[in-house]
Amino acid sequence: MLDSLLFLLIVLPVLGGLACYALPSRHLRGAVVVGTCVVTAAASLALLGNGAFATTPGSLFFIPVRGLVVLLDFTLLFAILAIAFKLKNKLIQLVFAAQIVLLAWFELFMATPTGAPTFFADTLSIIMVLIVSIVGSLICIYAIPYMQAHEEHLHLDRTRQPRFFLFLVGFLGAMNGLVLADDITFFYLFFEITTLCSFMLIGHDGTDEAKKNASHALLLNGVGGLAFVIGMMWAYSAVGTLSIQEIVAAGPTAQGLLFALALLCLAGFTKAAQLPFQSWLLGAMVAPTPTSALLHSATMVKAGVFLVLRFAPAYAGTFLATAIAVCGAFTFVATAALAVSQSNAKKILAYSTISNLGLMICCAGIGTPQAITAGVLLLIFHAVSKGLLFCCVGHIEQHIHSRDIEDMRGLSAVMPRVAMITLIGLLTMMLPPFGVLLAKWMAIESAGHNLFVIVMLAIGSALTVLIYARWGGNMMNAPHNAEPKHPSMPILTSFPLLAMVCGALLLSLAAPLLYSRLVEPLLPIAAYVVEAGSLRNPVGAFTLYPLFILLGFGVFYAMRQVMKTREAHRSTPYFGGANLPDSTGFTGPLRAPVPYQSANYYMTNVFGEEKLTIWINLGAGMLLAMLLGGALS
Structure with missing residues (x-):
C-alpha cells in the first residue's frame, strides 16, 4: 500500500x-x-x-x-x-x-x-x-x-x-x-x-x-x-x-x-x-x-x-539559529517595503511571497514551539491564498489585458465574481481571523526575546496591510450606476478558483484542528492549548471562533444595509473649474477640457526599487556573511 x-x-x-x-x-x-x-x-x-x-x-x-x-x-x-x-x-x-x-x-x-x-x-x-x-x-x-x-x-x-x-x-x-x-x-x-x-x-x-x-x-x-x-x-x-x-x-x-x-x-x-x-x-x-x-x-x-x-x-539554540531568524526578519520587512512602490499585481505578489517566506524562515530560526507552529501554519495558509491570488490575476489580465492594479479600478463592476474572489484572497492574507494573520501573531509573540526581530516583524506586517488594502480598495471602487458584465469563465478556471477560495476560508476555520492534528506532533512540547475555539498559551490567546462569528454578523449587517439603499442625488467633486457634463474633468484655460485621473500614491521616492534594492542587497549580503562566518567559527 x-x-x-x-x-x-x-x-x-x-x-x-x-x-x-x-x-x-x-x-x-x-x-x-x-x-x-x-x-x-x-x-x-x-x-x-x-x-x-x-x-x-x-x-x-x-x-x-x-x-x-x-x-x-x-x-x-x-x-x-x-x-x-x-x-x-x-x-x-x-x-x-x-x-x-x-x-x-x-x-x-x-x-x-x-x-x-x-x-x-x-x-x-x-x-x-x-x-x-x-x-x-x-x-x-x-x-x-x-x-x-x-x-x-x-x-x-x-x-x-x-x-x-x-x-x-x-x-x-x-x-x-x-x-x-x-x-x-x-x-x-x-x-x-x-x-x-x-x-x-x-x-x-x-x-x-x-x-x-x-x-x-x-x-x-x-x-x-x-x-x-x-x-x-x-x-x-x-x-x-x-x-x-x-x-x-x-x-x-x-x-x-x-x-x-x-x-x-x-x-x-x-x-x-x-x-x-x-x-x-x-x-x-x-x-x-x-x-x-x-x-x-x-x-x-x-x-x-x-x-x-x-x-x-x-x-536550535545556536548562533546560526539567531542569524537565520535575523536574515528571515530582514527579508520580511525589506521586501514588504519594496512591494509598497509597485502597481504591477504579479510583482506585488512576488515581493509579498518573498516577504512571507522570510517570515517562515525567521520562525525556523527562532525555533521555539510557538515559532515552529507559526512557520508551519503560515506555510499552509500562504500556499492556498497566494495560489488563489496568482490565478485570479492571470484570469483578470486575460480580460482587461493589464496586470496593473490601477487598471483594476472598478473591477467589481466589470467582473464582479472574480473581483469578489480576489478580494477574499486579499483579506485572508491580511486581516483577522484568517490564518495568515493568526500565524503572524504567533510569530511576533514567539520573538519576544529579540526586540530587533519583533520591530522588523511588526513593521513588515503593517506594510503588508497597506499593500493589500490599496489593491482591494481599487477593485471595489466601482463607477456610479456601473453595469456588471459577467464575462464567461470556463469550468476548469472557475473550479480551481472556487476550490482555493473555499480552502482559504475553511482552513482558517480549521486552524485549531490543524494545530492539534498536524503541527503539535512536530513539537517537543505543546505550544498552545485549544480551548473553546481559541488558541491559548501563558502569554496570550487568539479567540478564533468568536472573531469569525463577529465577522459573520458584520458581513450580514453590511449586506442588509446595501440592500436597503435607494437611488439618491449624487454630487460630483469640484475639480478647479466648471465640471464637464460627464464629470470626467473640468473646463480649463481657453475653455479646453482638462481630464482628471485618480491613482494611488506609491511613494517611489521612498520605497522605489532603484533607491532601496542595492542597499537592501548589501545589508542581506553582510547578514549572510555573518551567518556563514559564525557557523564556521
Whole structure:
C-alpha cells in the first residue's frame, strides 16, 4: 500500500507529464492533466490517513532505487551542463561542472549506504505533500484553459503546451519526492530537478526577456545546488550518515556539522529567493501565470522553506539559529517595503511571497514551539491564498489585458465574481481571523526575546496591510450606476478558483484542528492549548471562533444595509473649474477640457526599487556573511 502511494505521488506526475508531451490532441492532454491531478490529490489524502512512516523501496521498474538515483543525478547534471553550453554562460557551466566533480567524488570515494530509510514522513512532510498535490494540482487544472487563451493571444503557429505541461505536471512529482526523501542524495536529486523545471517554465515563451530571466534563475539556483552538495559532503564527514533524520538527531554537538547546516540553509535561501537572491523569482514573473502560481505557492520556493524547517531542530539554540531568524526578519520587512512602490499585481505578489517566506524562515530560526507552529501554519495558509491570488490575476489580465492594479479600478463592476474572489484572497492574507494573520501573531509573540526581530516583524506586517488594502480598495471602487458584465469563465478556471477560495476560508476555520492534528506532533512540547475555539498559551490567546462569528454578523449587517439603499442625488467633486457634463474633468484655460485621473500614491521616492534594492542587497549580503562566518567559527 505504501509503495503504491509513493508511486502515485512521485512517479505518476512524471509519467503524466511525459504523456502530455507525447499526446498531440489538446483534449486528450487536458484529460491526462485532470486525471493525473485527481489521482495525485487523492493519494496525498490517503497518505494523510496512513500517517508517519519510514521505508526503503527495493526497486523501480526492476532497477534498484539507489542505483537509479545515482544514475539520474549525473544524467540531470550533465543535461543542465549541456543547456549551460547552449546558453554560452560560463558561470552556469562552472557552477554545474563543479557539482558534477564534487558529486562524483562523494559517490565514488565517500558515501556508503548506511541502512537508513530512503523515504521518511512526519506531519511536516505530509503537510507539504498535501500542499503540493492539492494546491499544485488545482493550478495545473487552471492552466488548461489559461494556456489555450495565452497561445491564442500570442498567435502561435505551433502549440508549445506539450512541453509546458511536461514540466508543470512533472514538477509535482519532483516536489513530492523532495519532501518525502530521507536519504540526502535523493533530496539533492529532486532539489535539482526543481531547478531544471523552473528554468524550462520561466523560459517557456521564448522571448529574449524570458530566456534571460530563465538563465538567471538557473544560475542562482545552481549556486544553491552547489552549496547543497558541499553541505551534504560536510555533513557526511561530520556525522557519517546519509539520513536526514540522523543528521538532525546529531544536532550542533557534532563537530563541523553546524557549518554544513549553514550551507544547506544557504541552499534553502536561494531556492526560497531570500535576499540577496530575490532577483530570480522577480524575473520569473515573465512566465505564464500558472508557472508563477505554482512556483510561489506549492513548489519551488516552498522547497527552500521546507529545507530550513526540516533542519531547524539541529541548529536550535545556536548562533546560526539567531542569524537565520535575523536574515528571515530582514527579508520580511525589506521586501514588504519594496512591494509598497509597485502597481504591477504579479510583482506585488512576488515581493509579498518573498516577504512571507522570510517570515517562515525567521520562525525556523527562532525555533521555539510557538515559532515552529507559526512557520508551519503560515506555510499552509500562504500556499492556498497566494495560489488563489496568482490565478485570479492571470484570469483578470486575460480580460482587461493589464496586470496593473490601477487598471483594476472598478473591477467589481466589470467582473464582479472574480473581483469578489480576489478580494477574499486579499483579506485572508491580511486581516483577522484568517490564518495568515493568526500565524503572524504567533510569530511576533514567539520573538519576544529579540526586540530587533519583533520591530522588523511588526513593521513588515503593517506594510503588508497597506499593500493589500490599496489593491482591494481599487477593485471595489466601482463607477456610479456601473453595469456588471459577467464575462464567461470556463469550468476548469472557475473550479480551481472556487476550490482555493473555499480552502482559504475553511482552513482558517480549521486552524485549531490543524494545530492539534498536524503541527503539535512536530513539537517537543505543546505550544498552545485549544480551548473553546481559541488558541491559548501563558502569554496570550487568539479567540478564533468568536472573531469569525463577529465577522459573520458584520458581513450580514453590511449586506442588509446595501440592500436597503435607494437611488439618491449624487454630487460630483469640484475639480478647479466648471465640471464637464460627464464629470470626467473640468473646463480649463481657453475653455479646453482638462481630464482628471485618480491613482494611488506609491511613494517611489521612498520605497522605489532603484533607491532601496542595492542597499537592501548589501545589508542581506553582510547578514549572510555573518551567518556563514559564525557557523564556521
